Amino acid sequence: MRFNNLRISFWIMLKADQLLDALLERAHEVTDTETVAVGAALGRVLAVSQTSTIRVPPLDNSAMDGYAVRVADVAAVGVRLPVSQRIPAGTVGDPLQPGSAARIFTGAPVPPGADAVLMQEYCRAEGDDVVINALPHPGENIRRAGEDIESGAQVLAAGIRIGAAEMGLAASVGLARLPVYRRLKVACFFTGDELVTPGDPLAAGQIYNSNRYTLTGLVNGLGCELIDLGIVPDTLEATETALAGAASVADVVITSGGVSVGEADYVKAALEKVGRIEMWKVAMKPGKPLVYGRVNAVDFIGLPGNPVSAFVTFCLFVRPFLLKRMGARDVRYRAFPLKADFTWSKPGDRREFLRARMQENGCVAVYPNQSSGVLTSCTWADGFVDIEIGQTVRPGDWVRFIPLSELLT
Secondary structure, three states: OEEEOOOOEEEOOEOHHHHHHHHHHHOOOOOOEEEEEHHHOOOOEEOOOEEOOOOEOOOOEEOOOEEEEOHHHOOOOOOEEEEEEEEOOOOOOOOOOOOOEEEEOOOOEOOOOOOEEEEHHHEEEEOOEEEEOOOOOOOOOEEOOOOOEOOOOEEEOOOOEOOHHHHHHHHHOOOOEEEEEOOOEEEEEEEOOOEEOOOOOOOOOOEEOHHHHHHHHHHHHOOOEEEEEEEEOOOHHHHHHHHHHHHOOOOEEEEEOOOOOOOOOOHHHHHHHHOEEEEEOEOEEOOOOOEEEEEOOEEEEEEOOOHHHHHHHHHHHHHHHHHHHOOOOOOOOOOEEEEEOOOEOOOOOOEEEEEEEEOOOOOEEEOOOOOOOOOHHHHHOOEEEEEOOOOOEOOOOEEEEEEHHHOOO
16 A cells, blocks of 8 residues: 655555455456366366266265175075175176175175175185175165265366366266366566576675575466566666566566665566556565565566565465466465464564474474575475464464465465
């Protein structure tokens, strides 16, 4: 939010929840769709709900290898029944005659007339007969037709991200192709004359560009179409050119670095020249200098340059924003209460997201160095502890824990 008069312009620093809400309000879903093979649908967002034209399973079938029987024929343990047929999976047997049993295998249709399947461990084959050593119960070890899916039932809802289970579910009802939203095009570039590509030698004062690999990995992990524009020189002109070029080919532009208030922080200034800023700065740690704006109709998100700040802010804000732009419906992360295995005695004036890891005792510990430059904390962690403004923590206190599994897929 911004307030203007003729000579001054300042920005209100948003709370983390306010920023996320505002970003999601501005995230307009792509509308173009395409149809892809089920095997190529992993990570895509389903555009149209899908229903089944069949029942799953299509017939009553056996949940076990064993013998199909009539319960009425097994009045006592030790009953001997002739085995009238053998029914492997994929074969439909004949109706079961009274006073007989059918050898049956897992997944095979239960023959008409049978009302139970006894596990083979409870039976003993003797020549052409079987001796039943347990009393069956009606319906035992029978999977009923349609108990998983009925014909006409919705199996996949529009707006879900298709994972391995969804691919399998689609295949189970015979769907060979799925309508999905087109891939979101995300352009990334990185600012800083100190940045060097891994493999090149480091001069004094230079560092390797880790953010390029962290952020492009995160974008690729969401299934977006990545446009990696590499490192941009630290000049206003070069940043303007890169920003305008990125906006000409992408739906969303993401950068890291150059969004603070230093003399060499050109990204924010370039955005003000070629587009507009709508939000700047968030009351959180790490990650305060985050920028959102637009270049024409293209979204722009400028992340901080510190490696941990870039990682955390992407997970908490950029990921749900991109998911909604991709057409996904369920985009917000969940937090869970856990007991602390640490002390936090420094109440802050910004909300803090501490790199943390669950312990074998069920409690959560935090990495000892929470500096925004310590990227090892992100590889050590399996989540964030969410510390509210002014909050202190003692061992045994309940805290909010956000698993990385909520933030990286």
